[in-house]
Amino acid sequence: MTDPALSRRRVLAAGGLGAGSLLLSGCDRLNASPAFKGLLADVGQLHMRAQRLITGDALAREFGEADMSPVFRANGSVRSDDPIYRAHLGTGFADWRLRVGGLVRKPLELSLDALKALPQRSQITRHDCVEGWSAIGKWQGPKLSTILAAAGLLPEARYAIFHCADLLEGKPYYESIDLIDAFHPQTILAWRMNDAPLSEAHGAPLRLRVERQLGYKQAKFVMRIDLTDTLSGIFGGKGGYWEDSRGYQWYAGI
Amino acid sequence: MDARPEAEPAAELRAGELVLRHRLSTRLWHWINAATLGVMLMSGLMIFNAHPRLYWGHYGANPDHAWLTIGDADGIAFPGWITIPSYYSLADARLWHLAFAWVLALGLLAYLVRSLLNGHVRRDLHITAAEWAPRHLLHDIAEHARLRFPTGAAALKYNVLQKLAYCGVLFGLLPLVIVTGLAMSPALDAGWPWLVDLLGGRQSARSVHFLAAAGLVLFFLVHLAMVLLAGPVNEVRSMLSGWYRLPEDRA
Numbered sequence A: 001m002t003d004p005a006l007s008r009r010r011v012l013a014a015g016g017l018g019a020g021s022l023l024l025s026g027c028d029r030l031n032a033s034p035a036f037k038g039l040l041a042d043v044g045q046l047h048m049r050a051q052r053l054i055t056g057d058a059l060a061r062e063f064g065e066a067d068m069s070p071v072f073r074a075n076g077s078v079r080s081d082d083p084i085y086r087a088h089l090g091t092g093f094a095d096w097r098l099r100v101g102g103l104v105r106k107p108l109e110l111s112l113d114a115l116k117a118l119p120q121r122s123q124i125t126r127h128d129c130v131e132g133w134s135a136i137g138k139w140q141g142p143k144l145s146t147i148l149a150a151a152g153l154l155p156e157a158r159y160a161i162f163h164c165a166d167l168l169e170g171k172p173y174y175e176s177i178d179l180i181d182a183f184h185p186q187t188i189l190a191w192r193m194n195d196a197p198l199s200e201a202h203g204a205p206l207r208l209r210v211e212r213q214l215g216y217k218q219a220k221f222v223m224r225i226d227l228t229d230t231l232s233g234i235f236g237g238k239g240g241y242w243e244d245s246r247g248y249q250w251y252a253g254i
Numbered sequence B: 001m002d003a004r005p006e007a008e009p010a011a012e013l014r015a016g017e018l019v020l021r022h023r024l025s026t027r028l029w030h031w032i033n034a035a036t037l038g039v040m041l042m043s044g045l046m047i048f049n050a051h052p053r054l055y056w057g058h059y060g061a062n063p064d065h066a067w068l069t070i071g072d073a074d075g076i077a078f079p080g081w082i083t084i085p086s087y088y089s090l091a092d093a094r095l096w097h098l099a100f101a102w103v104l105a106l107g108l109l110a111y112l113v114r115s116l117l118n119g120h121v122r123r124d125l126h127i128t129a130a131e132w133a134p135r136h137l138l139h140d141i142a143e144h145a146r147l148r149f150p151t152g153a154a155a156l157k158y159n160v161l162q163k164l165a166y167c168g169v170l171f172g173l174l175p176l177v178i179v180t181g182l183a184m185s186p187a188l189d190a191g192w193p194w195l196v197d198l199l200g201g202r203q204s205a206r207s208v209h210f211l212a213a214a215g216l217v218l219f220f221l222v223h224l225a226m227v228l229l230a231g232p233v234n235e236v237r238s239m240l241s242g243w244y245r246l247p248e249d250r251a
Helices: A004-032 A034-055 A083-090 A112-117 A144-151 A241-246 B024-050 B090-117 B120-125 B134-145 B152-156 B160-183 B186-191 B193-198 B202-230 B232-240
Strands: A097-102 A108-111 A120-128 A134-142 A159-168 A171-178 A188-190 A207-209 A222-228 B018-020 B243-245
Touching: A004 A034, A004 B024, A004 B090, A034 B090, A034 B186, A097 A144, A108 A112, A108 A144, A120 B186, A134 A144, A134 A207, A144 A188, A144 A222, A171 A241, A241 B090, B024 B090, B024 B202, B024 B232, B090 B120, B090 B160, B120 B160, B134 B160, B160 B186, B160 B193, B160 B202, B186 B193, B202 B232, B232 B243
Parallel strands: A097 A222
Antiparallel strands: A097 A108, A120 A134, A134 A188, A159 A171, A159 A222, A188 A207, B018 B243
16 A cells, blocks of 8 residues: 555655756756857846946056966966977077057057067956956056057957967957057066066066956967957957857857 | 745644645745755766865965865866766866756845845844844754754744754855855955955855865755655645645654
């Protein structure tokens, strides 16, 4: 004879298990649907609007020397095997030039000395990796806005694309930001980190610092800055290496 | 909408009677929130897998001291059957987590505002001075330990342990999990630096976020156990349709 309470419990347990596995496979199926992921991304995009409304042009928190991480972890690309890059690294970037072009009135070629001669900004900020860890370090370099002003933006310019010397999984690294972040006073091209010239592991000779966004926006090994009116047509069209290859969000303020 | 205000003690109610116990707003929020918390937990565990170490303070990375490490350094802390998606994808887990974060936060806000306005908080959740008395608390704990739950009309009112659990979740863990989530955003930290400072830094916020989530899991397990012990059909029906059958007196 079956105890009705027991059978009810069995039904509930079986139902729970069934619902659980259905939920899991259902989530994976939803995750495979471009339409559903597009919807998630659209809702997620509300964070950018909300955050920009709240944050305005507020500065990221700047710390004191005593707050710095004893060791600043280097991750992602920690070297570039490009022969031209390695030659420049060998000569201390003496003949290297940062190229600024695209939708500008006056394309620029700037040597490392020229970048060092521009007015400098130094900031001790927190670097947040999308993985979850944080490190506090000191960055120094000219403001991106100074360089963009010297190049003179054409009215159609909307994005700054940063082309890098490193490859990840055989593909060139690149990143992009819009003009709101490009002209933010803490957005700098750092050639100096923790009071020493930028090391290769941290992206020598230049690393972009966009202090209010996550680590993957902080492009290392910056070789060229292109001003464009759109992100489409550039590599995968999503505005960055991780955006194209893994579907990370272009806006990384959260 | 409501035939009878929820949990109104009425003398004429007898054991075995069906009463309308939960308002539509409570029922709607309960299930939306349950599903949302499931998605948040499972996608959150996938995000945690990307860096299964927790720290205190403003910074914290592999070279720094972690107060908690789950799995080996690069190992997977939580298995695929409990994560969204079930295979490793930090990018996709973030899509789920950050989209459903809106449902969690706005849902809680709407429910709290509604519950303050319609008297749910004052009438059903407010813990009275008498209930705070140690004698009363100890009595309730002893009754729970013996698995003796209120019967008849008394079962309509939340007991003090229930109130503590629900208030702890509504006013404690859920707001905490939301603000610690916000404090991990580098952009929001620029706009509201006081928030991340209040929590002791971004890595502290991340640790508290994880602990608050663990607290919600604990609540869920106890909640589920209590529903099973108190009569799952009656309890689940009351949260679906609103109708609750007053438990019979113990023999």
